Amino acid sequence: MQGPSGAGGTVTPEGVALDLEHATVGSRGIAYLLDLLAMGSLLLLFGLAESIFGVSGFVPGWLGLALLLLFVFAVLFGYPIGFETFWRGRTPGKAALGLRVVTTEGAPVGFRHATVRAVVGLVELLPTMGVPAMVSSLLNGRGQRLGDLAAGTVVLRVRRGSRAPVAHAFAPPAGLEDYTARLDVSALGSADYATVRETLLRLGDLAPGARREVTEVVADALLGRVAPPPPAGVPAEVWLVCVAAAVQRRRPATTAGPAADPTPPAPSGREHGRSGAASGPTATPDDSASIPPPAARTGDVEVPDDGFRPPQ
Structure with a gap:
């Protein structure tokens, strides 16, 4: 990696x-x-x-x-x-x-x-x-x-004068709202959600190759416990956003919280090798880097030849 x-x-x-x-x-x-x-x-x-x-x-x-x-x-x-x-x-x-x-x-x-x-x-x-x-x-x-x-x-x-942390809200990616609403994430525990959340919030710190590899590893570990499987061609990063949004809808009091801001962040301008846009996790001023919105529309993304491959 x-x-x-x-x-x-x-x-x-x-x-x-x-x-x-x-x-x-x-x-x-x-x-x-x-x-x-x-x-x-x-x-x-x-x-x-x-x-x-x-x-x-x-x-x-x-x-x-x-x-x-x-x-x-x-x-x-x-x-x-x-x-x-x-x-x-x-x-x-x-x-x-x-x-x-x-x-x-x-x-x-x-x-x-x-x-x-x-x-x-x-x-x-x-x-x-x-x-x-x-x-x-x-x-x-x-x-x-x-x-x-x-x-x-x-x-x-230690940073001083920083604002208090704000809960992060993950919105379903554009075009995958219906799929996110149908996701069954009951088999995922708090530790699983914490892994997904921290992975998404730290993607902006990774190089494009490491970013893809990390999301594929996490997605492969959770794929067998989430149903239905992702549509063909959906990248691992986008699927993790769907999972995070589904968990927050199921447990809003413990994951999103009343302080969550549902407004998606503006694109950071950082190139990640994918086109298209979708709503991603909300970043706070205390984060080391904002999380650029991942590509969401399956027709606009380039599916890699290796790594995470959703079931056909």
Whole structure:
């Protein structure tokens, strides 16, 4: 399968390129300094408290030193690991700069990822003034430091001021309204619909060859559980739009929702190797790319010689 363009992009296991902005060295450096300032403040407060109690005689000297070493360890490791694990990849410094740590597949980080980043970071950041981390970030297409490479993570810039997500409405393609109304999709579950929906919403990120191949794979997986079969000559992409529209008609409260906009998007002008037009999924301003309307009229499309072939 032909991969999506973009050398430094984040690609899901399904081969879909995500439009995510990687954090720069400058923003990551400022976020780390803010976290370092917070950790230093905690250590300073603990040191002052220990001095007060030590001078007063409440805490023996050996116990105070042991508590200080334990607290330093807890701050250096507990601060980044705890925040990144329980705050979905953010620390106070990263949150202030609008940054978040995720896996290279775009999933939330866990305890293991955060621990590896913290352990490697203790070596590449503090003792060396962050020089190895800066060099690694500048040479890496995703801006990953050594800790990110070891943990399989990447730091992203979270978009701010974006509008709330809106449900997507899939309208039946032109000329296939009657066929869509007769579709029996009762055998499809929520996971099947989610696969169809995400596939259609991410088609604009794929090259034409990969776009056709992805839709054919998904359509072949669902063909035996949807009746009646598609008319001869209908491309896989168009048939998936019919399936999505039929599922939304059957379960409007859980798939389309009251916020869905039934207005089809305008053509994006991007060439996909097919002629004709039809109503496609509605894109929101938060989507990385609008989904160009697929060809729908069977007389206007060019059926490939291989791949998805509806029953004759």
